[in-house]
Amino acid sequence: MEIALIIIGSLTIAATAIPIVRGEAWWIRVLDFPRLQVTFVAALTLAAYIFFVRDLSVKEIGFLFLLAACLLYQGYMMFPYTPFARKQVQQSTNSKAESSFSLLFANVLESNRDSERLKQIIRQADPDILLTVETNRWWQGQLSEYEAAYPYTVLQAQENTYGMLFYSKLELIDPQVKFLLDDEIPSIHTRVRLRSGKEIELRCLHPKPPFPTEDTSSTNRDAEILIVGKENKENPSPFVVMGDLNDVAWSHTNYLFQDISGLLDPRVGRGFYNTFHAKFPFLRLPLDHFFHSKHFRLVDFRRLAYFGSDHFPVYIKLSYEAEAATEQEELHADSAQKEEAGNKIDKAG
Structure with missing residues (x-):
């Protein structure tokens, strides 16, 4: 013993x-x-x-x-x-529907064939924006019915577990698929016009994890996340980042990303919201994320039901409130962090 x-x-x-x-x-x-x-x-x-x-x-x-x-x-x-910590993102009390919008993110697990359960979740949540990853041509066919209700789409189906299908009820402005560091790993970059007419920036990511079957180091994952983080810092527009970052909320890279970008994490002060592994409770981790600039307050944030994937889907509803930018604290990077982020990006490039 x-x-x-x-x-x-x-x-x-x-x-x-x-x-x-x-x-x-x-x-x-x-x-x-x-x-x-x-x-x-x-x-x-x-x-x-x-x-x-x-x-x-x-x-x-x-x-x-x-x-x-x-x-x-x-x-x-x-x-x-944990709920004992101070919240980074304030709860919204704004009742104006035109200033709020909802997003649903789901890593479907490419080999999963239980699309009907995911469709039921989508119908119940009725998000304004839907992003699915690990989506191939089969999944694109299964989700094609949403192209009527979601007239703005970015469809990047791939057979390598890094496909992305993006559906939006809100108008997209100059949507692009970019391959920041790897010709096989897409990311989606777009502006979104809210019902109020306000335009925001949205980035959708799914980098490779540091694991022998995927990538032997975290170099590219860290750099891709930090490239988007630096972009936000240089852009005064309201900004949202979402996706499976293949990194946990409490990692050094995540903290560095937040300080470099200034983006806030609605998990802080609320809970883990573990999304992976959906089939094994003891192995669960917070891998799927939403980050946003200080222009938004939180209306709703929840993990949704199991649908056969190794990830749970997650749902968030945000409210754009101009005064929030002066009432919520923005994160800042010091010189050492800026140097570290620059070195990571240079190493990947």
Whole structure:
């Protein structure tokens, strides 16, 4: 028992310490993901060791101290995404329908064939904007019925799990599909005219994850996210970023992206809203995101029902409120962060 606890505890200590390193190798960055799981295992190991092991040596006390330090560090990293933290995005009390709009995002899992359940979710949520990823020609055919209700579309079906299908009831201005760093990885860039007439910028992303079967490092993922972040900082327009970023909310890259872009995360102060893995509760992580500039307040934000994918769909409703830009705090990057972001982008380029 004691040996098993030492082995498990040592693994949790390593899983906590390794991602502190800023390396971009997949086996380092993948450990950004399971903070919830590492915290749970570390807590169980610490409790079991205290309960079952008697007459602790100095080394064992040191081992328990390290486990406790892991718990504190992991808790510190995840704390912003609990209801106990201060909210980054204020709740809207605006009742003007013309200033609000809703978005639904779903990673469909390309091999998933349960399109009817997704259609039911879409009908119930009735979003103004719908983005699906991992969508190929089969999925485009299944969702083609929405082209009547959503007259503005950007359809980039692909057979490599990185296709994107975008449907909008709101007018799109100069929509473009761009391949920022990889000829196989699209992103959607467009302006959207709200019912009020206000124009906003919208970016839709789905970069590769740092995993051996996809990409052996996080270099391109980080750079793609940061390129869009820098674009927002240089653009005074209201700005929204959405998609499966293949990164967790509490990663260093996510914090860097927010500081570089100034964009706010509606998760902060509200909850994890874990979207992956839909089939295995213990493995769930917050991988699917909405970020937006300080011009918006939050009307609604929720995870939707399971439909056969490994991701849950997520829904958000935002309200454009001009006064929010002066009443919500914008994030800012310091010189070291700007240099780090520039280096990451240059390395990918």
